[in-house]
Amino acid sequence: MDELAAPAGRRARDLGLVAGRFPAGPYGAITDVPGVRVGHVTLREPPLLHSGVTAIVPGDVHPAAPLPAGVFTGNGYGKLIGSTQLAELGALETPVLLTSTLSAFRAADALVGWMLERPACADVTSLNPVVGECNDGVLSDIRARPVREEHVRAALDAAAGGPVAEGCTGAGTGVAALGFKAGVGTASRLVEARGHSACVGVLVQANFGGTLRVLGRTVTPADLGVPGPGAAPEAGSCMVVAATDAPLDARQLTRVARRAVFALARTGAAYGHGSGDYAIAFGVRPGGPPPADAALDPLFEAVMDAVEEAVLNSLLAATTTTGPAGRTRYALPAGRLLRLLGPR
Template sequence: MTPPSPAPAPAPGPRPRARDLGIVIGPTPTGPLDALTDVPGVRVGHTTLRPRPDVHSGVTAVVPDGVRPGAPLPAGVFTGNGYGKLMGTTQLAELGELETPVLLTSTLSAFRVADALVGWMLEQPGCEDVVSLNPVVGECNDGFLSDIRRRPVREEHVRAALDRASAGTVAEGCVGAGTGTVALGFKAGVGTSSRTPEVRGRRVTVGALVQANFGGALRVLGRTVTPRSLGLEDAGPPAETGSCMIVVATDAPLDARQLTRVARRAVFALARTGAAYSHGSGDYAVAFTTTRPGAAPPLADADLSPLFEAVLDAVEEAVLNSLLAATTTTGYAGRTVPALPAAAAAGAASSTGR
């Protein structure tokens, strides 16, 4: 079988983001792109696979500059519900160090993606003598809209996502690892957002990227919005299934223990959007800092509250962006999942008075 050819991630389309609709979450300002790439030294790349009608899948790469086994970054991980295949968690939790990019993909493609990441890493400068490394790869099950058993993501697709990763605008919605995902009754995908909280008199940046694929009933600033309430067919997978992968990056000087606390808040934020945290959901967050140990005075735990609030707000907005950027998709077995109408999201937000 000829593997699907990679499709370049499309430029952001005309569908609005949350802030375009007046949906402003929290008081903290965003970075200039309102994206994970607002954190200096962090790049994002996608490879999107859409040999219609049966495959809607891909891979998304979060690439911190210079990360490798000999130059790891402080990191933490938190599991909200562990029904998933997040590879690399045990070493990440044990050592508190991230030594590869973080890749996101489809469940049954995750193992091939991990192998491809290892091959790519071994070729990077500074890895000439590496004999062990810990690839971090997360996944969501896109099998409702994609023929997941085809395991379409191959080595060339992984390398393309890594090599095209950039520090610019991040494509959202039906791209990369979010091409076939569904969340909260609507077509979802990849979403991102950022915040620049003030901590001890200095501005730091924190960004979040989500691969949204989880069950529950969508809440927009606290108001529930479902396909049925909008007169749309409720055609998604069972509400109790699904997952969400969250990647958080910051330039704040934090240690691994503090980054694990940050990762917890990222998973907690899903509750604001209506997440069910069901039995079959894999809800994970990986958090890392681009500031290496000793490069800046570490923050005290008592100073972290503004950063925690920023993470909660950024993840909530990233989930909404993943929904708003996605488009109605017909996929495997003729299944169709509707996009969230922008007008409905804006109307829900305006009715809250927030």
């Protein structure tokens, strides 16, 4: 065993890898935003199956009480169900689900069924489920479409505040990014701007191509003595979900979502032809007067820092995984990484 390798589950902040100047919230997670809960269901039957579903549940959201939201597409090779209505109306009517590409459609149907059973939806005849996805077909039998209604419901029902499981869990079970095994990652920032306090939290499902950069330093698998993925195409995706308690309107949240996608470049994203790079941003304080656009700079900075940290968390928490036909994606060894980076 590599004596320098930190155990899975370490976070970037634990290792002194901190992006930006703003402090994190108590959990360093999207759940630091009031009312936001996260639930995972993980499906694992090695070596054929490594998949799952993750639910981001913002309070008691429903069509009669939507939340302001925005969406941004960096590269649109993906299936973000519900995105057109989200962009058109700037309103989030349901929780956000993340899962495997070919399971996204079953997940959307299950989300509709779960929503229609809510007391607040007793008279609802139309709603817009929002489901994002990444392709976990390298490490899982994606054609099996293993995520079923009971798994979606379990993730929604289990959603809770507090610490959020990261790495190979839920929608992150079978994904890889930047030459390493990746997964789900989350982070948050607390911002003071013009006398007002706000929290920004993000959650990523990281599955994109490129060459890893850690706080500006390029890091390849070879640098760390880790087998790389070979000549894999620049494919995959990254889903970013951002939340804030700043009283932003839908237009301003769309601007936040743009910065969340921009931030992937800090981590080495290639934005290749086959990558679906999306961000959804929603606010949990609807109806208040929005701040002036000139006051948004700290929030823009905070969401970019949080995304950078969340991607690192998704890598550091992941564990080496072998899928069908012996295809393996290796974990990022934290100890070797720290030695390579040197004193900071």
